[in-house]
């Protein structure tokens with residue numbers, strides 16, 4: 001499998017280059033040039049196939065030149081010491097729990113695979129990389145955990161001082177070793193602007209081998225398709241009808257990965273793109289008109305995105321694809337009031353804690369079942385984060401807080417180590433050159 005830019009003005013590259021470059025030189029996103037038909041492999045997956053075996057089989061099928069069966073198995077084993085899990089919620093909804101990794105969010109799957117594959121590529125070519133990323137909370141901790149102690153790789157994470165939750169800050173600032181947390185005197189937008197400016201600074205790029213690990217990287221996108229196959233392998237015999245996926249979405253990487261799995265041959269009847277009040281994509285799917293706008297703050301803050309970075313990929317799939325694809329995708333925007341009510345109801349009626357993002361997904365699944373589902377199908381709803389990452393939301397809207405798992409709690413007692421930087425790209429440049437040239 002090779003990759004081309006969504007903008008069509010960059011050379012076609014292999015998986016290694018696409019992964020190391022992140023963004024294509026013409027500013028577009030990399031997408032596969034071809035659509036392999038993997039139906040015969042997907043058919044062999046059953047309810048006992050471990051997640052890492054699903055990942056290994058898909059890897060060697062997608063990238064036969066890069067990954068022999070043995071190499072794929074070894075890579076999958078190192079990248080995925082954790083697995084998704086399914087949990088029945090009742091009334092036709094199954095939760096696909098994606099928060100059993102080190103940082104307790106689905107982003108662990110993509111970040112851990114990217115880190116493992118990148119470490120191998122760099123060791124092969126004796127290159128070094130400095131990962132530069134800005135975070136408002138969740139992405140940074142997944143990236144930090146995934147790249148911790150990887151050879152030939154340093155990680156620099158910019159976060160807005162005083163504007164991430166105390167637990168998130170501890171997740172970013174207590175790992176040490178090759179992870180540097182830069183505490184910026186500014187907002188998340190300032191951090192993101194500094195990172196963008198750093199990436200286009202020629203002097204800096206000559207001196208420091210900068211790489212990105214953000215969600216547009218194909219090294220994060222491709223492995224996210226594997227857990228859809230995990231769900232399919234478990235649910236195909238359980239469903240008496242349709243199999244639908246609901247995906248709580250912000251930048252739409254997760255949804256795009258699900259659509260890829262379907263295009264490679266995974267049977268599915270629909271994808272529901274669940275958003276919070278930031279509903280530019282549901283609006284696009286309904287009207288065909290894309291109107292990006294500034295994001296508004298909601299309870300599901302990892303989905304507060306007004307101009308989703310994966311939209312270019314999604315739009316091409318939607319507009320160049322067949323009618324079948326258009327009818328597969330539906331949008332569903334969920335208000336904060338519905339999110340809070342769903343969190344309360346599931347706690348009170350079933351004792352289940354749903355994180356605010358997952359609650360948006362479950363609310364969208366309930367609506368879909370009420371309005372569109374014929375027969376007794378299953379709506380697999382992606383549970384994108386562990387509820388304990390959002391204690392403040394539970395305190396305010398449910399009145400009871402979930403237990404904090406040990407892998408999160410241990411950060412709370414560790415000492416924060418960060419370096420303060422001014423809200424200015426020149427300050428960031430000086431810091432990077434001094435440390436990594």
Ligand SMILES: *Cc1c(COP(=O)(O)O)cnc(C)c1O
Nearest residue numbers: 249250251252253254302384385
């Ligand atoms: C990042 C994130 C999302 C949104 O995922 P996208 O791939 O950007 O659509 C949803 N929920 C949680 C908890 C997240 O961290």
